[in-house]
Amino acid sequence: MKNKKLTISKLFYFFYLNLRLKFALFACLLSCTVLSAQFETDYTPIEISGEIPPRFYHSLKGKTQIDIVLEDEGMSRRNRKDFSTKTSFTLREIFLSGSIYYNDPCTPYVREVTKKLTAGLPNGENVSVFVSRFVSPNAAIWQDGTLIVNIGLLARLENEAQLAFVIAHEISHYESKHPFLKYVRKQKPANIQKRALDNLKANVAYTQQNEIEADAFALELLNRAGYDSRVGARAIELMMNDETAGGIKDVGALLDIPGTDWCADLEARMYMGQERHEAHHFARAMLQQRRAKIDMDGTSNEGLFLVSESDFARISSMAKFEVIENHSLEADYVSALYQSIMLQKIYPENQYLQGKIVESLFQLYLYKKRDEMRRLLETNQENYLTTDLSRLSCFMNKVDESTLKRITAIYLKRQYERYGSEQETIAITAAKYTKLVSGRAAAKEHFEHYIKHFPYGKHYLYAEQMIND
């Protein structure tokens, strides 16, 4: 009887487990399908909505968090107060600039990962996490515990453990009071060398020492939380290199338009500026040192995803689109164009990407026509660190107005015929392009087309004005 009961319970358990496994497989398949379908045809950029969190509008009249956290570090009261005020005002500027997301899908996930790492840390509760619109693959922490993770980082990393490593690294800086100690060091005249080169060397050595210290503590945090800490080395590698760079030989291949050669490697490097190139290599060499050390010290764990694999995949994909959107908002049309074309390889039918390519090409043509291309490219030069991007920006600099006009026209016409009545950006860009090239009278038809198809569009009043002018 007992045996029979055991067999029934075993059978039940087997079926139950089997059912759970099947359900998990089904859920995974469903989430992958939904995820893929979510970005296959279109993307809507994250829009800020809902009540503003207090952190975004708090006044600086009261006492700030840093005053409480920092104790005497051999600094005068005035210097500590200066540091505290400077930090608070810098953060306030960042928050008020509209560069930080809130009520968005990415922040809660990043907070969950952070919570796993800060559990048990004495100052862990003071760490407050935000995701920014900044495109550089990085994160930063301030001495009041404000941790800002850039959307560019979320777009670049491959798994949750890598994200955990970067966050843990920043938390280590906070726990070791590195931002404050760096300020203290700057204030002490004894630390300032006579020769500029000696000063630079001393600063680099000091920073590198802090980074290595932070890496070591980050590995500890990762192990404690159950993450695979070997991924740290890969995370650093991904932060250094954009591995989506495809080594495409010319703009023609990029846009499928024949007869558009672009700069050779050497020319692009010269254009980029040898100095900048060397500085980039120097930073890479320092990162390489850290990477090698983590490779040695990291330990293997099972945990690549402790919060959610499907959430990470969704946020990572979303971040890739957001990076394009933010490049566009920052007027870096070269990067927006390039990233859109690269992401289009994964989502060939995505209308948002088609719209961004068209818009970026138009904006680049506009700047070329206005004779402001050089200024535009120089402003965004620090984003053109990969060979592909420096070659594309070099091409945009040297291409003549008529060639760029031809490229824009061919691509725009192609997309307008397909999506002109469905995609708002393509419809309005076609109208703007016609206005720029052939004048307002010729563009009237296109503006009317926009009004007809997008009566609730954001460009409606502009289109109406262009018709009535």
Added chain:
Amino acid sequence: MIFKNIHTIILLLTLFSLGACQGALQVDRVRDFKSKKTNIQKIVCIDPDFELLTTTGNKKTERRYRRASAKEIQLNNILVRNAQKNNLTLELVDTERLLPSNVEYFSQLAPLKREILQVSFLQDFVNRKKRKNQQKVFNRYEDGPAIGSHFSYLADEYGTRYFSVQGITTHRKPNNKQLVLLLTSPPFGVANLFSPEVDTYYYTIIADVVRAEIVYREIRRVDAPASDTNLNALVYDSFNIISQ
């Protein structure tokens, strides 16, 4: 004769060297920027800035930031008051007074402010190179720098198509201690020795969101501190030009 009038000459020299309130003004506008024609009645001013820069050795950061913050509130009052005097309605969006419900600041106005500043830096008014006199104070151009047309819907929400970014930057420089002044006119020279040298810059950029372009841009510099009296004069004159 020359010795007889030496005192007059010294006095004149002193007055010339004391003619401290020197400055510069440059106004760039699009071809039809006139309030009668464009009928500017209301402008939405997005979070005016007040910045105190210093290149002197004394970098009391804490005091400087707090002072800038206090000055920003004064500037806001001065802007509203002087706009009224020139028959303009200035709707001022002040981040010091943001409420949890003011979502539109982050979703609409902060991006617009960033776009206006960015475009104003990256583009110039069209046909500027064809202009013969580069030093002209008031300039008119064919087209203004182009901003994104996706902000045009804001005109319906705010009841105006004009949005501005305004601000003050003061720059405190090391005093170059005019020894000549100390010799020719000791009282003024001594006063000069202890008073800092300050440049005040005032800027206004107005964008027409419906036409999606920057229609007015102005920058002024005076070699004087940003006192209430100086600010009142600068802002009044600026609004006076806009409303003419």
